[in-house]
Amino acid sequence: MPASVPLFRTRRDIFDDLILDAVEGLERRWADELAGVEFAVEDVPPDLNVYDTDVLEDGEVPLARLLPGRPGRQAVPPRIVLYRRPLEFRAVDRDDLADLINNVVIEQLANLLGIDPEELS
Template identity: 40%
Template sequence: MNDARRLRRDRRGRGLRGPLLDSVHPAARRRELVFERNYAGQLRALRRRHPELEAVRFGLQRVPVFPAGEDLPLGRVLPASEASPAHIVLFRRPIETRAQDSRELPEIIGEVLRQQVALLLGIDEDEV
């Protein structure tokens, strides 16, 4: 059996067994850039509305490290300590899988950012 046919075969209905695109492929990189642009736009809007977020560090990770059996988080808040400022981290791949299409992605990114900011500031999500 040739390689192309073997890759398309889904004998037991479990879906694809690996990534469709190598992470260095231009289409995979484009998806990452689209996510980063949406994230940056949502973050700018939040910082304009909440100047107290200037001291908070924001970041992106591809996937979270979490114990097996737990729900996959979309973001994480790390409170400030004496050694470091507060951090809010969003996880790109889990958020991308929640979006049905590219139009829904900015909405989900904004929603996750608002949830994490509300947790950090101790306010209701509607106030963010």
């Protein structure tokens, strides 16, 4: 493909880039705390009757979920899962989506660390 032709970016690619931007912004100040945290994206949340407190919701629609991980011999790292379609649906444009993703990442990371989200901003 010629250099003058922009590469096609899917909505999924753009969403993933926005998450990376949000995480990279936090890594400058919180590198140690973010070191073992995994971030994942699912298109839609799982179909559950009731969501635990580890789920960040807008109304009754899950936007993200924090899986705290498990230390020990068979350690499982903490994971923050963002649900792409509900987040995209709530955004007016790409800048709004970037802000929303950043806020959700901050909220879930603050929940993981047991601190106020304002401390991460």
